[in-house]
Amino acid sequence: MRVTRFAPSPTGPLHLGHAFSALTAAARAQGGTFLLRIEDIDRQRSKPEWERRIHDDLRWLGLAWPEPVLRQSERLPAYRAALERLWAEGLLYPCHCNRRDILDAASAPQEGGPRLGLDGVIYPGICRGHDRSGPLPADVPLRLDLARAAARLRDPLRWTETGEEAGERKIATDTLIDSIGDPVLARRGMGTSYHLAVVIDDAAQGITEAVRGRDLIEATPLHVLLQRLLGLRVPDYHHHRLIRDETGRRLAKRDDARAIRLYRDGGATPADIRRMIGL
Numbered sequence: 001m002r003v004t005r006f007a008p009s010p011t012g013p014l015h016l017g018h019a020f021s022a023l024t025a026a027a028r029a030q031g032g033t034f035l036l037r038i039e040d041i042d043r044q045r046s047k048p049e050w051e052r053r054i055h056d057d058l059r060w061l062g063l064a065w066p067e068p069v070l071r072q073s074e075r076l077p078a079y080r081a082a083l084e085r086l087w088a089e090g091l092l093y094p095c096h097c098n099r100r101d102i103l104d105a106a107s108a109p110q111e112g113g114p115r116l117g118l119d120g121v122i123y124p125g126i127c128r129g130h131d132r133s134g135p136l137p138a139d140v141p142l143r144l145d146l147a148r149a150a151a152r153l154r155d156p157l158r159w160t161e162t163g164e165e166a167g168e169r170k171i172a173t174d175t176l177i178d179s180i181g182d183p184v185l186a187r188r189g190m191g192t193s194y195h196l197a198v199v200i201d202d203a204a205q206g207i208t209e210a211v212r213g214r215d216l217i218e219a220t221p222l223h224v225l226l227q228r229l230l231g232l233r234v235p236d237y238h239h240h241r242l243i244r245d246e247t248g249r250r251l252a253k254r255d256d257a258r259a260i261r262l263y264r265d266g267g268a269t270p271a272d273i274r275r276m277i278g279l
Contacts, residue, residue: 001032002030035066036055078200096141210236
């Protein structure tokens with residue numbers, strides 16, 4: 001049975017791009033199960049009122065899902081357990097660098113200038129030699145030692161894409177070292193990161209097809225790597241097109257003028273929203 005999900009963060013209003021993603025995920029689950037997941041690990045920006053509006057807007061669009069809804073803020077022990085496992089295997093290290101530290105180190109002549117990866121400037125490995133003995137530290141940023149992780153998995157990473165460019169994907173693990181760097185898997189004050197939480201939660205919810213925008217396609221090899229390291233099922237991935245404004249820029253939370261609620265207040269119907277996003 002196919003299981004898909006829509007996983008918004010309650011940090012602002014849902015816009016037309018969210019509508020497209022949610023409706024696409026629900027359609028892909030036809031005959032199976034469509035789930036709503038609230039990704040609220042950013043406790044400073046996540047607000048209950050935004051979560052209530054998410055539920056209301058999605059129901060207005062005609063979507064339904066099983067209750068109770070999974071909230072990442074209630075899943076911290078599961079993320080901690082995964083971090084404990086990776087720490088015990090010597091694949092994590094603490095990192096105390098701020099953005100200026102990283103930019104300065106990456107800009108050094110021997111580094112060839114800063115390069116951009118998944119989460120901004122690719123980390124140049126400043127803290128890679130830090131002590132990894134003892135218990136997993138609490139509330140300290142933790143990075144994945146990608147070189148060690150790649151050495152642990154010598155065969156290529158494999159997954160199936162079901163979107164516009166459907167087919168099997170394969171990538172050598174060692175190629176990720178230069179293109180991604182050592183990603184943060186636990187952020188201060190959160191106890192996890194998007195990259196870790198999404199693979200843990202997809203496995204816990206039995207997601208068979210992860211439906212998300214094409215802006216996340218470059219994160220997929222890292223997510224498959226984490227799934228392999230943690231012994232989790234690798235779902236299929238469906239990366240859909242992005243909804244953009246008149247200038248070609250993809251919509252973001254700052255685009256309040258594209259908020260579903262504003263269209264509703266202006267008299268639009270769910271059918272109007274579907275037409276606006278090309279469904």
